[in-house]
Amino acid sequence: MTSSPDLPEGYLLDNARAEAGERFVWLAELFDGVTLGHVDRLGIGPGSRCWEVGAGGPGVPEALAATVGPTGYVLATDIDHSWLREGDGYEVRRHDVAADPPPEPGTFDLVHARLVLVHLPDRARALAAMVAALRPGGWLLVEDADTALQPLACLDDSGPAQRRANRLRDAVRELMTRRGANLRFGRTLPGALRAAGLVDVAASGSFPVGGPACDHLEAATIRHVRDELLTAGLTDTTEIDAHLTAINAGELDLTLAPLISTWGRRPSGH
Template sequence: MDDEYPFDNASAPASDRMSALEASYDTTTFRHLAELGVGAGWSCWELGAGGGSVARRLAEQVGPDGHVLATDLDTRLLADLPANASAVRHDVRAEPVPDREFDLIHARLVLIHFPERDELVAKLAGALAPGGWLVLEEIEPRGQTVLETPDEASATIFRSVQGRILDLLERAGSDVEWAGQLPEVLAGAGLREVGSARSTTRWPGGGPEIRLLAANSVELAEKLTADGVPPEEIEQFRRVLADPRFTVSSYPLVSGWGRR
C-alpha cells in the first residue's frame, strides 16, 4: 500500500472525471443538502471540491450573507466561483482544519481513499459549529453490476478491467467497503441525528456518467499496464463503455450525515 491519492486534478482526464461525477451524483447530493436545510447565511466547507459544482450550488443556497470555502489538493478546476465562495489549496490529511466553525462540511468521494479516514471524520466533526452538519458521501464500487450487454464478451472484459482498477485503488489505500460504515463512523465521532441513504442509477454506454470509468482507465493506464493488463484490453474496455447497447449500474452512493 502506498497511501497516495490515486488521481490527479492536473491530469488530462481529470475534467472528464469531474464532469462524469457531477452527472452521476449531483442530483442526489443536492437533494440531501436541501433536506438538511442549508440556507441563507450558512458557513460551508466543501472538502475535495473537484470541479466545483457542489460549491457553486451551496453558494446559491447560502446567499450573499453566507460563505462557501472550497478546498482541494489542486484548485485549477475551481475557477470562476461566485463572490461568496473561495477556493483554497488544502490537504486535510496534513494541515489543520480552517480556523472557523462551519454550519455544514461536505465531502464526496474523498475520504474513501485515505487510510486514516476514521480519524479524519473526527477531525472534521471538530470543525463544526454547534448544530452544524457533517455530510459524507462515498461509493461502494464493487456493488456495480452489468445490467445490459450486447454479448458476454463485453461483460467479461468490463468485469476484468474494472476489477483490476479497483484492485489498484485498494492497494493505494482506498477502502471500497467503507461507505457502508458511515453511520457508525459518524456516531463514533460524537455526532447526533445520524442518518444515511443509499442510491443507485443506470449508466448507459456512451452516456455522460459512464465516462467516469473511461477517464479512470486513461488516468490509471500506466499503472494498469505495469500491473499486467494488456493495453489492448484497456482499449477494449473503453470500446465497451462507449457502446449504447451496454449498461451498468452506477457505483452505489452512500450518503451519511450527522449533527454536532
C-alpha cells in the same frame, strides 16, 4: 495489501491529469442532484456557512454558493485546487484535511465531503477535523462509495463485452486497494459519525445504472488509469481498447458502486 514496487504511492485518480476534469463533469451529472437534495433537506439556505472538503471540481461549490447567497459563505478546499474557480461565489484554499488543522473551527453550518475519505490513509483524522469545524447544531454530510457492496461494471454480464468490463472494473479495484483505498468504507460511515459524537445520524444509498454519463465517466476513468493498469500487469492494451470501443458504441449498461450518503449533527452546546 501492500503496494507493488512498480506503482507510485498516492491517490490513483489524482487531479493533475486532463481526465480528472472529465471525471468531475460526469460525477457532477450523476451525483450533484443527490448531494444537493440532502443539503436542502438538512436546512442549508441563505446565510449558511459551508465547507466543501476535497472539492475537486466546481459543481458543488457553485451550487452551495447559489444556495447560501451573498449573506452566506462557502469555502472549497483541496490538495490540488486547480479545477476550482476563485470568484464564483466561494473561497478557494489549498488544504489537506488529513494533515492540516480545520479552518475556522466551530463555525460551519455544513461540512461536506464526497468521494474523499475512501481514498485517505488517515480517515479518522480527516473525519475529526471535519467534525471540529462544525458549529453546535451544524451538519456533517459525508458521501463515499462502497465498491465491495456492488463491484460490477455491468450488472447484466451476459455477453463477452460485459464480462470484459467487469474484469477491468476488478483491475481498477485492485489498483485502488494497493493505493490504500477501503472498498468497504461506505457502509462504515453511520458508525463512524456516531463514534465522532454526532447525533441524528442516518444514511441512504444511490447508484445509477446505464446512460451516457456512466459511459463518459467509465471511459475517462479507464484512460486516467490506463498506464497504471498496464504497469501492474492487470490487463493489456487489446482489452482496454476493446472496452473503450464497446463504451463508445453504446453496447454496455454501465453502473457504479453505490454512493452512501451519511449525515449527522453536532449536538447543540458541544
